[in-house]
Amino acid sequence: MPIHDFRCKACNHVHEALVKQGVKSHTCPECGNDSKLVFLKVAKLNYLAMGAQENVSPEFQKKFEKMHKDQTDKENAFEKEHGPGEYFNRAPGG
Numbered sequence: 368m369p370i371h372d373f374r375c376k377a378c379n380h381v382h383e384a385l386v387k388q389g390v391k392s393h394t395c396p397e398c399g400n401d402s403k404l405v406f407l408k409v410a411k412l413n414y415l416a417m418g419a420q421e422n423v424s425p426e427f428q429k430k431f432e433k434m435h436k437d438q439t440d441k442e443n444a445f446e447k448e449h450g451p452g453e454y455f456n457r458a459p460g461g
Contacts, residue, residue, distance in 0.1 A: 369385070369386070369388060370383050370384070370385050370386075371383070371384060371386055371390070371393075371404055372404070372405050373392070373393045373395070373402035373403060373404055373405060374402055374403060374405045374451070375395035375397065375398060375400055375401075375402040376400060376401055376402065376403060377395065377398055377400035377401075378395065378397055378398045378400070379451075380395055380396075380397040380398070380402075381405065382395065382396055382397075382402070390404070391403060391404045392404065405451075
């Protein structure tokens with residue numbers, strides 16, 4: 368059974384729970400209301416810090432950083448309008 372992050376719809380408390388695969392909601396341990404599954408952002412990969420200096424060109428690193436910044440900006444704009452964690456809960460392609 369996987370551990371997932373949930374955010375309460377009532378009090379916005381974020382908590383982890385060990386649940387069966389496919390479970391999309393869980394009871395909030397703080398207030399007892401329904402919580403929905405959320406996906407928290409993953410850390411940015413830094414290929415140079417991972418020891419790939421000789422294998423990664425400066426052009427690739429610049430392209431990767433721009434791609435990451437563009438994606439982060441897109442996520443932040445969506446979440447500003449819809450709430451934290453909602454970028455990953457939207458319909459595919461939305």
